[in-house]
Amino acid sequence: MAALDVAPAARRGRPGYDQNSMLEVIVEVFVDRGYDASSLDTIAKRLGLSKSAVYHHFTSKAEMLEIALERVLGELERVFDDAEALDLPAVERIRRIISEAVLVACARQQYLVLLLRLHGNSDVELNAMARRRELTARLSRIFEAARAEGGARDDIDPALAARLTFGLVNSLVEWYRPDGPDEPAALADTVLAFVRSGMLAADGRGPR
Missing domain, CATH: 1.10.10.60 (Homeodomain-like)
Incomplete structure (x- = not known):
């Protein structure tokens, strides 16, 4: 990325x-x-x-919003594009996406807050919300691929797994402080470990 x-x-x-x-x-x-x-x-x-x-x-307040939202949505979309361009097992793509998404959430904290608080009252907001939903759908498809490969549990719906994962990443905006003790890279490892503990396949494989 x-x-x-x-x-x-x-x-x-x-x-x-x-x-x-x-x-x-x-x-x-x-x-x-x-x-x-x-x-x-x-x-x-x-x-x-x-x-x-x-x-x-x-040129307008709408342009301000559009540019601001691009700062976070564009980064997250690049995270997915980079991971999906690699010839790797789905669980490895999940690992990369989660780790990089956490870094984006920390680096673009206020921009992500803005994205999460949209109400859909304008075309700019509706477009951003649609892009956010597509990111969740992309993660869901990768979870589905991981399940098909035997790397993720088959008793958890991939769409729910994607929503829960993004929910965990998005929650960082509520308490992460750039001047606090938590380093973004360490947070990425912790979030990844948390997701892995819930999505491990029966044989112990998962998004390591």
């Missing part, structure tokens, strides 16, 4: 500001107040800019 700190080229505008640094603050506003309740005036005040200066970097 591409390094998480590599972002698309920022749109240049007023000296001292760029789209990437502004987006961090905008996402904070969306998370604090909710997307629908976040006015351009509130965003501009939080940034310390005029509304016209904000519009120099973004």
